[in-house]
Amino acid sequence: MQKFTLLLLSLVLLAPLGIDLYLPTLPEIALGLNTPVTTIQTTIPIFLLVMGLGQIVAGPLVDNLGRKPIALAGLLLYLLGSVLAASATGWPQFLTARIVQGCAVCCTAVVAFSGVRDRLEGDEAARAYGFLNGALNIVPALAPMLGGFLADAFGWRAPFWFLTGYALVIGLLIVRFLPETRPAGTLAVKGIPLRQYAHILREPRFLAFTFANAGAMGMVLTYVSLAPQVLMTEGKLTALQFSIAFGANGFWIMLVSVLVNKMIRKLGRPICLAIGSLAMALGAVTMLTGMVIFPAAMQSSWPLYMLPVAISVAGLAFTVGPATSYALEPYQQQAGVASALAGFIQMAGGSSAGLLAMALPLNEKLALSTMMIVGAVLAALAWLCSKKVRGTLTALKSS
Template identity: 30%
Template sequence: MTRAHPSPAPSIRAPLWLLVLVTLSGTMAMHIFMPALPLAGADLGASPAGMQQTITLYVVGLAFGQLIYGPVSDTIGRRPTLLLGLGIYLVASVFALFAPTLEWLLAARLAQALGGAAGITLGRSIVRDISTPERVTKDLALLNLLTLVGPGLSPILGSYLADGFGWRAIYVFLVCMATAMVLCAWRLLPETNLDRSPLAFGKIARDYGQLVGNRRFLGFMVGGACSSTALYPYLATAPYIVHGQLQLPISQIGWFAAITIVGASVGSATTRRLVGRLNTELFLYMGAGLSLAMALVFLGVQAMGWLNVPVLIAITFLLTTGCGMASPAGLSRALSSAPGLTGSAAGLYGFGQMAAGALGTKLVGYGSDPAISCAVVQIFLTVVALGAFRIAVGARGGDGGEPQGRDAP
């Protein structure tokens, strides 16, 4: 499924601010709505478990969408594919705005995620299309840095919108943003894929089948997916822990969600800084191990009735720091375990991340105590991650992975 990257045409330009906007829009709709779960649940007559499914289905939509848009854009072009996805995102946001029932909202959220996945997939693809080989890594790093602000600020914005104007104000904002994105993409975004190819479903299926049969890749993918999404159960339960248990106002929920972005950023920065000095696989165990330790502390603190605001902040920060440490190392190991299939491996890895996140947000809905449920699911995810990493590391040399010796970053 991978092809030689063609030289970008110097005359093709795409506004970086627009690529940032479409890229962050995919996850923004998930994070911005999270603080409003209790308010929307009360308005729609839905239980906390039912409202948590609005997060689960959104993650599911992002998972499947990322598998679709890449191959489609390789065939019909980036511009029409992105416009199609943004159009779906806009229409679904309108339906969510006027949702009269939970079922209506769930369907709208799933469609919104399927549309939003186009921005995540194609924003990065367009950067690869228009950047020279010497600049593509720097440009992608800048894009990732800028889009990291979105998930961090979205819950804060959502908290204030929901607290001041009601939960539907969030969808008024998303409809306005989606409308602006569609118009700007239509007017300003050129076609950047100059090397389109036929859509070969058979080859795509064979590539994915080869990856699933690669024990080393599969271990790193499952481990990386579970360790990097151990924060998702917290995102789904934070409104009920912060507002319901700790009795803080709705407007404060977003700040607790933003802690996850800070922790993950610190963890990722730590890995990037030290990866050349230490074995890459060490970060897998350190990151997942730190997250597991914090999940166990979370469970113990809640069981003893000791949970308070400073303790919750400390646990969340350290747990997500572990997520941030393991995530880039897991992705690096997974991609290097599948030479010649980097594009397919990246798509399948992204699908695995979203699938693990969906599983986590689904499982937390089964418990009566949100904090206990969150801690138990986080323990489950991090134990699976450590086991998968162990299997992957033990599968050296058997699946076409990278040479043995010191791991490359």
């Protein structure tokens, strides 16, 4: 099972690598493509939106054709998108490359989370989801530094050539070692299963837990998008110092995720959801308190930003694993469809909420505090729902 989980992790890593590896090179990409850096920055939410929307299509394909074929198709698309980005000579080609990569990761993400649902249930599934989400944080911990080193040595295209090589290696491993886990009784669907999606969306349980994940995702996306402005432009950190601060937070989430996996076994998933809500609320209170009690001259100090962030992202670690397992638990025969819909709500909903928070006439800290509060409220609603969970739902009818 450990080898199986690591293979799924290698697929899940494609998404954060596609974001974090090239973060330090955004100014160089803008210069190389003769495009404003603000335009290049839009490829982050575009990537996430495509990933979210694409899962609506990828889910039925995973249930109809199997996990392994769709994983390989996603890896092939990722390789193609990486080559297009590495060889881009203008903005249109670079944008196309990012859209192709977004389509790729929607396939691999659905395969990974469907695979967990195929093999595991209950607390075991929650720990697996927590491991996948926790291990993901090694990417924001190390990827910006790796991307910066590659760009310094070989230019801004080097991170995308690295992604090309990664996709190729993982593809070979998937061909050789990933088993097909689609259950024999999986319901086949024709086209986009709107009826099945509608059935799932009518379940308050599913909505409560997936929106909790979307709130946490929106909070993190807001942090990631605003961190360069707060830490580098206002806080005067160098690119290396920024990478260290950004990376330390990633390691912190990973450590908290290890703790969460142990607490799930001893205290149960509802307690973890409650702690997640409280942590995000405490992060918001800490951020707002710092804005009130410290003088203007200290507001650009990086600890006043990173301490509340560290508290709040710990809430993310406590929320995602339990919420994901609760949301997908009833759908053994529709794991691909349910995983796709959950991923769509998490990625598209989270990115949209984050973009809305950043579009409001608020400064960076207030915008992030707003998303922390939203995440805390949604996690609290998920906790309340978890206390009412009894048994599982019946299978859905095929459309």
